Amino acid sequence: MSNRLTARRYAKALLQIGDQQGNVPQLQQELETVAATVAAHADLTRLVASPLVLPRKKAEVFETILASAKVSGTLRHFFSVVAEAGRLNLLSDIRHTFAELVDERAGIVEARVSSAQPLSDAQSKALVASLAARTGKTIRLSWQQDPTLLGGLKVQVGSTVLDASIQGQLRQLKTQLLSA
Known part of the structure; x- marks a missing residue:
């Protein structure tokens, strides 16, 4: 399965969660912030992209970063699932696709x-x-x-x-x- 298609599935799932909780704009803002933070820090970018770091370890490190950044529990759990599935490298694609889905809906x-x-x-x-x-x-x-x-x-x-x-x-x- 292509990375774009996989990212779309994760973005759709996050959008459905946001719909159920009624916090889609908050999730979009937090997702933008997380993606911008990762892109701005070379160490985080390497962590996200590295196939050598175990998914469980990535999830732990990412959880620590998100907790200190006061990101919502929903998004922290979402990233935990994404990281443990070994798909954290799709962060940029997930962010982009999520924004497209929100715009499409609007x-x-x-x-x-x-x-x-x-x-x-x-x-x-x-x-x-x-x-x-x-x-x-x-x-x-x-x-x-x-x-x-x-x-x-x-x-x-x-x-x-x-x-x-x-x-x-x-x-x-x-x-x-x-x-x-």
Whole structure:
């Protein structure tokens, strides 16, 4: 089974627990904090990734860290199960998938925009409104500069890519001219 699929199962289980307890936002915040803490400390990152450290030992060390960080009992128990199953190395994937599931439930979708120049506020608002009308969902825009683009932009929403770049328009024109 792939790591992404395994991480999705753990994230779904944590989401179900959060639903039962009514503390999904708290669990999401704590999960973000734990993942950021692990990513920020090289020793913790090595501990999580190391196949040489026994899962039981990882669980004990992680429990100590989480208890001192005053993480909820629910998340501590969750990480105990994950660590003892030898899946602590999936922490980043579990965090990412959990956030995706929470967003999916709330009807939020991320649109990744690449352009040669930053978008103005008016352009961003117009793009968000257009994508929201097209998808029927709330749009969270993330932008990155792509110096390879001469102009225009590329937008990725889920697995759909909308290419409104100059290069994309030239490719379409070439295809039309060759097929005519």
